[in-house]
Amino acid sequence: MAIIHDDLGRRRFLSQAVMGFGLLFGMGTLALRFLQFLVPSPKPKRYEAVLIGSLSRVPVGEAVPMDLSGQKIVVLRTNEEVLAFSRRCTDLGCLVSWSKEREQFLCPCHQGVFDKTGKNIAGPPPRPLDRFEVVTRGDQLYVNIQSS
Amino acid sequence: MESAASPVERRTGSKNWIDYIQKDLPEHLDWWPYTLGAIPLTLFGLLVTTGLLLTFYYVPSPDQAYESVEQITHEVYLGWFVRGVHKFSVDLMILFLLFHVIRVFLTRAYRTPGELKWVSGSIVFFVTLGMGFTGYSLVYDNVSYWGMTVVTSMLGNLPVVGLPLMYLLRGGEEVSGGTLLRLYDLHTKLLPVLLGGLVLGHVIIVRLKGFAEVKGSRGFHPFYPEHTLVMGAIAVGLLVLIVDLVMIFPPTLGPPANTQEVASDVSPPWYFSAAYMWITLLPGPLSLWSLMGGAGLFVVYPFLDRVLLERGWPMPFVNVVVGVLAVLVFVALMVLDVRM
Numbered sequence: 347m348a349i350i351h352d353d354l355g356r357r358r359f360l361s362q363a364v365m366g367f368g369l370l371f372g373m374g375t376l377a378l379r380f381l382q383f384l385v386p387s388p389k390p391k392r393y394e395a396v397l398i399g400s401l402s403r404v405p406v407g408e409a410v411p412m413d414l415s416g417q418k419i420v421v422l423r424t425n426e427e428v429l430a431f432s433r434r435c436t437d438l439g440c441l442v443s444w445s446k447e448r449e450q451f452l453c454p455c456h457q458g459v460f461d462k463t464g465k466n467i468a469g470p471p472p473r474p475l476d477r478f479e480v481v482t483r484g485d486q487l488y489v490n491i492q493s494s
Numbered sequence: 495m496e497s498a499a500s501p502v503e504r505r506t507g508s509k510n511w512i513d514y515i516q517k518d519l520p521e522h523l524d525w526w527p528y529t530l531g532a533i534p535l536t537l538f539g540l541l542v543t544t545g546l547l548l549t550f551y552y553v554p555s556p557d558q559a560y561e562s563v564e565q566i567t568h569e570v571y572l573g574w575f576v577r578g579v580h581k582f583s584v585d586l587m588i589l590f591l592l593f594h595v596i597r598v599f600l601t602r603a604y605r606t607p608g609e610l611k612w613v614s615g616s617i618v619f620f621v622t623l624g625m626g627f628t629g630y631s632l633v634y635d636n637v638s639y640w641g642m643t644v645v646t647s648m649l650g651n652l653p654v655v656g657l658p659l660m661y662l663l664r665g666g667e668e669v670s671g672g673t674l675l676r677l678y679d680l681h682t683k684l685l686p687v688l689l690g691g692l693v694l695g696h697v698i699i700v701r702l703k704g705f706a707e708v709k710g711s712r713g714f715h716p717f718y719p720e721h722t723l724v725m726g727a728i729a730v731g732l733l734v735l736i737v738d739l740v741m742i743f744p745p746t747l748g749p750p751a752n753t754q755e756v757a758s759d760v761s762p763p764w765y766f767s768a769a770y771m772w773i774t775l776l777p778g779p780l781s782l783w784s785l786m787g788g789a790g791l792f793v794v795y796p797f798l799d800r801v802l803l804e805r806g807w808p809m810p811f812v813n814v815v816v817g818v819l820a821v822l823v824f825v826a827l828m829v830l831d832v833r834m
Contacts, residue, residue, distance in 0.1 A: 385662045386672075413754065416668065438773070439647035440640055440756050454756045455644055456774040457834075470777050 395488040409444030417491050430489045431464050432476035522711035530594040536729045537587040544580040554678035556671040559634040560750040578740030588765045603706035604796040614696040616793045621689045628681035639751035640760040643669050768827035
């Protein structure tokens, strides 16, 4: 291929390059905006204490599942304390259930097992269950959850 | 003075486009292992037809999706039949794609100049699996709902692109009505167009690059009428098989999705059960990376074959071992899934 040395060739190349890049830039920006249109932005989160009822609602050794405006949690009462966990399995997001006999949280999707402190002890889950703070005011239980 | 040849003829040396289609085919294409590629193509046509019919009744909203599938299955005239044909066609399409892949793999038909045939075909295979996933998500029973949750969570675990991709698919942080609508759009619009284009591309690439050479296959026959007759016979045979299967095993419907409790059995359709057991048996990141890595290796296998062959590996033998092992692992994981 012959290399063009004259100014005309260079000028044509430059103008085409500028137009080409401009077009690419414009199309790229448009595509990016379209993608942003499709990907919803996460909503801001804040913590709030939600009343879940009196202590008697959760018998010792039992775990009560609750749905607090979309947040699926489970409140477990052991002999010593009351704990609140997210039911979302840390593996791939299925919901764990409390097994009273085994005293463990089980995830039916991929056989993940968590002990009563929420620690992942068997199966694929990479980390313990998310835990929420439980506050007792008198007889009433409150859970500090992230709400959107 | 004008030349007698058309511009196309001068450029390509061929008379016109019909000659490309009518180009003689090697004799071995009549032997059944070499017809395995045309079978998924036929089934794809059947899936498009029945899928179009189903969209007339299906409603992609969480309140009505399950009900509309129930209506299709139990109330609409021949609804059970159309849904059944759609279901069995996808099962058979994936099954025959697997057979086709195994045949190509064992005969190493992807060797130069066939690399592009393999790469385009492997993408067709993954998009078909994507169609399978988005398809069974639409039923909105327990398998659908928890399948959506698990698969989108898996994608969310990918580095960098993971979270945006998960948000893109879910249409928000959680699996919701938006997710169903997105999967519906993917299943009925984006993916079918993509798959149709890819299939067409695959067929064109196969015709341009030529069919694999097979020892002892000397004769040629024209595409029309000889080859089209064989294909027609296979298509009719498939149709008879599917109609019989649908009548013997009419489509069923599990309980509707329960978003508060995971049902005891949420194992996916058979074509995902090996992957499902794989992610059950291995810890999260390892299973995800091994699946992604395996898929990547699968796509670039022709190039891997070439590199290994240059280093003196006995590739025909290696392929038999790898192929047999892969099939055994796939079946073993499936059996394990049924047992658990």
